[in-house]
Amino acid sequence: MFTGIVEELGTVDAVAETGLTVRAARVLEDAKVGDSICVNGVCLTVTSLRDGAFTVDTVPETRRRTNLGDLQPGDRVNLERALRAEDRLGGHVVQGHVEGTGVLEAVEQDGAALLLRFSAPPALLRYIVAKGFVAVDGTSLTVIDRDERGFSVTIIPTTQEWTTLGRRRPGERVNLETDILARYVEQFLRDGALTQAGRPA
Numbered sequence: 014m015f016t017g018i019v020e021e022l023g024t025v026d027a028v029a030e031t032g033l034t035v036r037a038a039r040v041l042e043d044a045k046v047g048d049s050i051c052v053n054g055v056c057l058t059v060t061s062l063r064d065g066a067f068t069v070d071t072v073p074e075t076r077r078r079t080n081l082g083d084l085q086p087g088d089r090v091n092l093e094r095a096l097r098a099e100d101r102l103g104g105h106v107v108q109g110h111v112e113g114t115g116v117l118e119a120v121e122q123d124g125a126a127l128l129l130r131f132s133a134p135p136a137l138l139r140y141i142v143a144k145g146f147v148a149v150d151g152t153s154l155t156v157i158d159r160d161e162r163g164f165s166v167t168i169i170p171t172t173q174e175w176t177t178l179g180r181r182r183p184g185e186r187v188n189l190e191t192d193i194l195a196r197y198v199e200q201f202l203r204d205g206a207l208t209q210a211g212r213p214a
Contacts, residue, residue, distance in 0.1 A: 015051045015107040016100070017146075017153025019091040019176045023052070025084050032060070032070040033084065040092045041067060049109070051093040053177070054151030054188040055079050056109025079111045080150075080186040091151045091176050105146040105153050111188040113137055115149075117181050118163060125170050127179065132163040133189060140191035140199075148190040152176050 023037040033052070040050055044067060048059045057069035076082040084090070096102070115133035122128075131149070133141070141147055141164050145156050154166040173179025181187065 014096045015056070015093050015109055015151070016096055016103050017105055017107040017148045017151060018093065018103045019152055020093050022089045022175065022177065023092045025086050025088045025090060026066050027086060028084055031072075032068055033057075033081065034066055034068045035090060035092070036066045037092055038065065040094050041065070044094070049095045051091070051095075051107070051109045051151050053079070053081065053090050054107070054109065054148050054190055055081060055111050056095075078113060079188045080114050081188075083186060089177050089180065093151060103153075105148075106193060107148045107151065107153060107190060108193060109151070109190070111190050113189055114186045115163065115189050117183050117185050117187060119183055120181070123167060126167045127173060128157075128165060128167050129178065129181070130163060130165045131187065131189075135161075137189055137191055138162075138164070140195040142195075145195075146192050148188075150177055150187050151190075152178055 021037060021039045023035040025033060026036045027034040044059060044062060046059055046062060049056050050059060055075060059067050060070055061068045071081055113134055115131040117129060118132050119130040120127055141156055141159050143156055143158050147154055147156055157165045157167060168178050
C-alpha cells in the first residue's frame with residue numbers, strides 16, 4: 014500500500030520487453046529484492062539491485078493497462094516506497110493497482126500553481142468526484158471538478174518540481190487509480206441489490 018506522496022524522481026536506465034531498470038537514490042536506501050516500489054503509480058516488485066539502480070518486471074497486463082510501455086531510457090518516473098505501519102498517511106490509500114490511463118488535455122497557469130485537465134474513460138470517471146481523491150501517475154491529488162469527459166486538478170510548485178506532472182505536456186498519457194472505497198461501495202450496493210432481487214416474493 015502507498016500514500017501517493019512521491020518520494021523522488023527516478024530515471025529510466027533501460028527498457029526491456031519484460032521489465033525496466035530505474036536509477037534512483039532515496040527509495041534504494043533500505044530496498045531489498047522482493048520489496049514493492051511504486052513506479053508512476055504502478056506497484057512493482059524489485060527483482061534485482063545494483064549500485065544506484067533497481068530492476069522490476071512488467072507483465073503484459075501491466076503494459077496494456079498503464080503507460081509504462083511508453084517509457085524510454087532517460088525518462089523520469091515518480092517513485093514511492095511501500096507504506097510502513099508507523100508512517101503518516103499524508104495522501105490517501107493508493108494500492109498501486111492502476112485501472113487505466115487518461116490523457117493530459119490542457120495545462121494552465123493559475124498563479125504559482127498549474128491547473129491540469131485530463132480526459133478519462135467513462136469506466137473510471139464514474140469513481141471520480143469533485144473534492145475526492147485520484148492518483149495520477151502515483152501522485153495523490155484532489156479533484157477540482159469533473160464532467161462527462163474528464164476532470165481537473167491543481168498542482169502546487171512543490172508537486173511541479175518533485176513529480177513528473179510539472180513536466181507533462183498535452184497529449185501525454187498518465188496512469189489513473191481511483192478511490193478504492195468508492196469501488197467497494199458500488200460493488201456492495203450492486204451485490205446487495207442482486208441478492209434482494211433473487212429472493213422469492
